[in-house]
Amino acid sequence: MSSYTQLGVLKQQDQNLDLDLDAAKIPTGETETSEDEVKYKDPNLVTWDGADDPLNPKNWPNKTKWSYTVAVSLFTFISPVSSAMIAPALSHLAQDLHxxxxxxxxxxxSIFILAYAVGPVFFGPASEIWGRVRLLQLSNLWYMAWNLGCGFATNKAEMFVFRFLAGAGGSAPLAIGGGALSDIWTPEDRGKAMGIYALAPILGPVVGPIAGGFIAEKTTWRWVFWSSSALAVFIQAAGLVWLRESHAPTLLKRKRDQLAKKTGNTELYIMAPTTNTTNTALQHQHQQPSQLLLSSITGALIRPARLITTQPIVQVIALYMAYLFGVMYLLLVTFPAVWSGPTMYNESLGVGGINYVSIAIGSFIGIIVNFRYIDRIYRHLKAQNGGVGKPEFRMPSMFVGSVLVTVGLFWYGWSVQGRAHWIMPNIGVVIFSAGTMACLQSMQTYTVDCYTSFAASAMAAVAILRSLAGFGFPLFAPYMYKALGYGWGTSVLAFVSIGIGFPAPFIFWFYGERLRGMSKYATG
Structure with a gap:
């Protein structure tokens, strides 16, 4: 009997039965309901009309799914562009704003990245109440307005405030995107889509400084903000065309409301998980709407904190992902000093910015290889496991990626320390970026596979620590390199990557299933 049938029967038999709603599964379409089961379900329970219901996002045509994936990735791309686009022009900005x-x-x-730790706490859980599309579009408008304001800032206080508010709006796609893609893709096909999505927050900080370097050299730092806001307008327009609501409970609520209006049946309801601080009775249509909304909002906002404090899977992924993002932003901030510094490679701002392409090349290599193999490996391991898929089958990419991250850091640091030909540090960055992309795609897909029903909240929990690292690492980077030099300074980062990155995939591979079994949030 399906989860929906069971819940319907329980509702009829005993509406006072205490259930842990955190463990209830959202009707996402990952489980199918047979015709015989449909006959015996609660007639007031609104769900999909069979396994092939075209309204179910899992049944969208592939063309629609890919346009949706690209649109979500574009929203995820624009904000990281702004996060680092100003890096080559920081000296001019500092002079003008005293x-x-x-x-x-x-x-x-980095204050833009600090806001990334605040926004997801709201946006991820909120998308599990109000849906994905509305929040994506409204948050992009918020980001666009405040980012535009940064170009008109007249003092440093205005710049700090405007940058923080712009970052808060720009953080929404990073929190919502993983859950949005889990809405439409099955586990067997999810890896490729997550690869494109994972590429966006890496590619953004690469494209940003390259464009920002030439803009600052030819015009003024203010055009760095105005041009990125203009790009946000284009992405907003693309979202209006390609985005459609994918959140299953939101779609089922709309279906319920339409049926209630058509039939006059006020007893219709849907089943969706809510999180409360205590176990609650099964929520149904007789409760006051205001009580339901307040309970849903409270539970949703608490959920990321509960995940990061109680789920070892989320904690390890958050720690390693935070480290990778922190190092990536550390490189982004220190690149101008390396490539354009008078005692280093002494290139112009524009030419020095071209070196950011090495991050893009490495990221593309990582994504292309993963795009080709991650789902293929998953299906192969699933077949060997009797046709039963597991989130742990995402780990092979992470084994390889962790090694590449360490090798790339050693290569880059000592190449810069020895003033080797400019191609050598760039090769190190390519290796590091390819490994980072492999790890990020593996971890993000693993997180979504583990917490399908609460993917947005899980990604929001991970984003908190990741964003704090992206904020903090660039602040200590100048002092670290001044004290240790680029060779030993980057080697410290490489040794940390060994301590975190090497054990992590082994932990998930051998103990992931046991950890998921102990969790009331995790799939299965």
């Missing part, structure tokens, strides 16, 4: 310390200069860039 910033006197290095901390203030670095803060004008």
């Amino acid at each position: 910033m006197k310390s290095a901390i203030e200069v670095d803060l004008s860039l």
